[in-house]
Amino acid sequence: MNRIEVIFQQTPPAVSVRANGEILELHALWLRERSQDPAQLDRLTQQRLFDSHAIDPEITLLAVDPISALQARLTFSDGHQSLYDFSFLQAELDADDAFPAAQGWDSSLDQTAVRFAWPDMQAPAHFLTALETYLRYGFIVLTQVPTAPESILDVAAKFGYLKETNFGRYFEVYSKPDANDLAYTGFHLGPHTDNPYRDPVPGIQLLHCLINETSGGLSTLVDSVSVVRELADKDPEGYRLLKDTSVKYRFIDRGTELVSHKPIIKTDAQGRTLGVHYSPRLDGLPLLALDQMKAYHRARKRLGELFCDPAYEIRFPLQAGELMLFDNSRVLHGRSRFDPSEGRRHLQGCYIDLDGPRERYASTLIQLKTIKEVA
Known part of the structure; x- marks a missing residue:
């Protein structure tokens, strides 16, 4: 957001803000809820000490007394009066938050820019860079991760909070007989997101390679932000159908059945693509x-073709001691075919909640600021 200008009007009392070339009035109801009075707002938690839902919807401003360019004393019709510092508007009115914005990518992505050494994650500055990269691109690859079983849980705890499922705290990925999922075979796996049949869907997936003695089994990743952008440009109606039409996802296992309903394309309140729920199986x-179903299927078919287009895909061997961490909705993952008779290929996987890296990013920023102030 550009620099903001607060406009105080005394007769009749009104407060407006000029931002990005537009003037927006800040209505009394909106302002009253944001009282900064110590009796109304706790300084440490920034949580309200009153029930803002009980404010009279017809509340009005009785007086506006300017003190400086960003400060004024406001008086409301419910009798409340307090000093307002409008410097909070910069963050309040910014559609983007304080976190790095998502940056779409395709096969031209420099893969060295998303690779980080796990031992370096103990240093706050390096950890912050890795978190920023993850938030920007939706994934990172960690190297030098110990190959002892369950090491993945240490990485999960560093980046967020473990999400346990019917597969357990973590799951094993290797070829085995009577597999209940194609992931546990040597077959090719097309680009997909995990567990769209859950509610909520696992936010972030970690896959850690313990052993890889095969020549195949390349890991593949595709950024849905870039793919959905092309679909929206080329087929706006198809994009709308995939964004607004609910789909049934179903998983059946021995003694387990999970079902959920949600659109394929997932967006936020501003209409920006957050990711997809995509698994043709x-x-x-x-x-x-019929006509709408055909249009929906054509859009779904085109989306699948784009996900499989080499122009959008990166692929790489995930070697022993390497771990990829990716947003399970934004970044689709897959695997090329491999021959189990060549040797062992053993990965461990787990899920963490989506908000973990954001929380870690904010807390690490505060930690680094504190270190700088002390130094």
Whole structure:
């Protein structure tokens, strides 16, 4: 957001803000909720000490007394009066938050820019850089991770909070008989997101390679932000159908059945793409009017073709001691075919909640600021 200018009007009392070339009035109801009075707002937690839902919707401003360019004393019709410092508006009105914005990528991505050594993550500055890269691109690859079983849990704890599922705290990925998922075979796995049948869907997936003695089994990643942008440009109606039409996802295992309903394309309140729920093995074509169903399927088909387009895909061997951490909705993952008879290929995987890296990013920023102030 550009620099803001607060406009105080005394007769009749009003407060407005000029930002990005537009003037927006700050209505009394909105302002009253944001009282900064110590009796109304706790200084440390920044949580309200009153029930803002009980404010009279017809509340008005009775007086505006300017003190400086960003400060004024406001008086409301409910009798409340307090000093307002409007410097908070910069963050309040910014559609983007304090975190790095998502940056779309394709096959031209410099993969060295997303690789970090696990031992370096103990240094706050290096950890912050890794977190920033993850928030920007939706994934990172860690090297030099110990190959002892369950080392993945240490990495999970560093970046967030473990999410346990019916697969356990973590799961093993290797070829085995009577597999309940194609991930546990040597077959090719197309680009997909995990567990779209859950609610909520696991936010972040970690995959840690313990052993890789095969020549195949390359890991593949695709950024849905870039792919969905192309679909929206080339087929706006198809994009709308995939964004607004709910789909049934279903998983059946011995003694377990999980079902959820959600659109394929996931967006935020500003309409920006957050990711997708995409797994052709687990979704069902919704029952729509024939013309609409055909349009929906054409859009779904085109989306799948884009996900498989080499122009959008990166691929690399995940070697022993390497771990990839990725946003399970934003970044689709897959695997090329491999021959189990060549040797062992053993990965461990787990999930953490989506907000973990954001929390760690904010707390690490504060930690580094404190270190700088002390020094």
